[in-house]
Amino acid sequence: MKVQIINKSKHPLPQYATPLSAGLDLRANLNEPITLQPLQRVLVPTGLYIALPAGYEAQVRPRSGLALKKGITVLNTPGTIDADYRGEVCVILVNLSADPFVIEDGERIAQMVVARHEQVEWQPVEQLESTERGEGGFGHTGKK
Numbered sequence: 479m480k481v482q483i484i485n486k487s488k489h490p491l492p493q494y495a496t497p498l499s500a501g502l503d504l505r506a507n508l509n510e511p512i513t514l515q516p517l518q519r520v521l522v523p524t525g526l527y528i529a530l531p532a533g534y535e536a537q538v539r540p541r542s543g544l545a546l547k548k549g550i551t552v553l554n555t556p557g558t559i560d561a562d563y564r565g566e567v568c569v570i571l572v573n574l575s576a577d578p579f580v581i582e583d584g585e586r587i588a589q590m591v592v593a594r595h596e597q598v599e600w601q602p603v604e605q606l607e608s609t610e611r612g613e614g615g616f617g618h619t620g621k622k
Contacts, residue, residue: 479531481592486566487525489584501539501589504569508583519553519572522587530561530592537591538569544587549575552588559590 485491492502506512508527514520530536538557546551553570569588573579581587 479532479592481531482529484527485525486527489525501543501591503586503589504538504567504588505614506569506581506583506585506587508581511583512572512581514573514579514581515552516573516576516578520552520569520581522571522581523570524567524569526567527564528559528567529564530559532561532600533594533596534561535559535595537593538567539591541586541588541589548575548577549581550587553578556591578590 483491487505487507489505489507492504494502499534502525506522508523512520512522528536536559538552538555538559540551540555550571550573553572557570559567567590569579571587
């Protein structure tokens with residue numbers, strides 16, 4: 479799939495790390511490092527602007543290594559970039575660790591997955607079709 483992109487950053491275009499990767503690495507595009515204090519959140523620019531085709535979204539997700547090793551994650555995960563958005567792709571990072579974390583220019587801060595989606599057309603009804611689960615909520619399908 480071809481996606482139009484403008485790269486105003488100092489870094490290469492997002493790339494897949496391996497041939498079977500689903501996510502493209504997003505890099506911070508900074509004039510100076512940002513120190514993210516414990517429980518602080520920040521909007522990190524990437525310098526990228528994209529035009530997705532209709533019926534697609536880009537999901538911004540955490541990088542597992544940053545999450546596990548440093549406690550850094552994407553706050554609104556997955557963040558959604560709609561096909562009609564033309565602004566800069568930015569990432570909301572939060573520090574869930576007890577230690578400050580320094581975000582450096584060019585650091586891989588998140589991954590972006592492009593996915594197809596559908597739009598629903600609501601069909602109002604008086605009753606929903608029944609299922610085995612019914613109205614069972616959280617934990618309903620777990621073992622007893």
